[in-house]
Amino acid sequence: MDEQPRLMHSHAGVGMAGHPGLSQHMEGTGGTEGDGRKQDIGDILQQIMTITDQSLDEAQARKHALNCHRMKPALFNVLCEIKEKTVLSIRGAQEEEPPDAQLMRLDNMLLAEGVSGPEKGGGSAAAAAAAAASGGGAGADNSAEHSDYRAKLSQIRQIYHTELEKYEQACNEFTTHVMNLLREQSRTRPISPKEIERMVGIIHRKFSSIQMQLKQSTCEAVMILRSRFLDARRKRRNFNKQATEILNEYFYSHLSNPYPSEEAKEELAKKCSITVSQVQMHLGIVSNWFGNKRIRYKKNIGKFQEEANMYAAKTAVNATNVSSHGSQANSPSTPNSAGSAGSFNMSNSGDLFMSVQSLNGDSYQGAQVGANVQSQVDTLRHVISQTGGYSEGLTASQMYSQQSINANGGWQDATTPSSVTSPTEGPGSVHSDTSN
């Protein structure tokens, strides 16, 4: 529009003589030049002013008439000129502000909580976050609280998404509407694309401030849910007998090195979860249990003596049963990472057995006499008994005494020198839990 030749040098009254059509018309009316023009312009302005009061059809017709009016280009130019003077002041005022920190915070949180993330992944992300908060438990979390939490979260998530979508849709609708309107109006008055853009920006800002409110309330809801969940999480439920039995069995049969590997933990968790009738039990819980057990055992070995003997006997019986059956399908978990896949066939156990032999030899040759050897031996012996190579686990009960702990001042000391025999760490994968 700025390219339009400046035919008008001043507004209203004077310099209109330049317009060809205008002067032509003026002479025809016969009135005073100035009067006629004024009246004409006043007429048009009046029409414009009242255009909003008319019905749609009427307005449409009027609009058309106005657009075709011979004075229209002139008026357009006047508007152009006025605009040119005001637009500069507007320009200065409109600079885009930096992205709102508050909004970013909310966005980040929603993303972290899995509310605004990808569809299904969101739930698991949130669960993972919750599990992480609970002390590093990952994997199968099918506890009642988790499912409850997830259900609530997905509810929030759903509401959030539908609302967001609604807002977005409304925003788009409104924006296109305004844009159409402005485009339409740009025929009667000068509107630059930049201005339209600016208008759209304003609209978007308005809508995003509404969105922010939505996000804020969603965040609040999540926080409330989370705190409630965390509080609930702190509640302690004792494991049932079977679960404790399984854990104790593992503990006492690996007394010399009661550090289950990740695989072993997982297996234990699975096993306990089955016997415990689905709910609870994951790696974190198993870790907790072993942590507590180790500490408390070490603190007061005497108190646990009876228990130790009992489980020793039990595992011994288990071992004989297993060996006579020729299968170790449900013996207390495999302590080695080699069998992590769960397949633990004979050839595999044969390999293990060989390595066990060599390891023992090495240890004794290297004068690594002492508890570490002892500890390895008894762990390995357990492995052997599991693999059906031996049925000698019966003699193990004596090894389950505190000797194996006390003699070397704790598991820490016992396991540390085992790294000395690390060249034989191949079979030492039995001890992968310590290296992990």
Place this chain on the structure above:
DNA sequence: ACGCATGATTTCCG
């Protein structure tokens, strides 16, 4: 109500 057992959390360390 009390005390012990025990699961969970926190803090510290290598």
Place this chain on the structure above:
DNA sequence: CGGAAATCATGCGT
């Protein structure tokens, strides 16, 4: 980051 140790908080038998 995994484990030890300390601590918290609850479950449960008395």
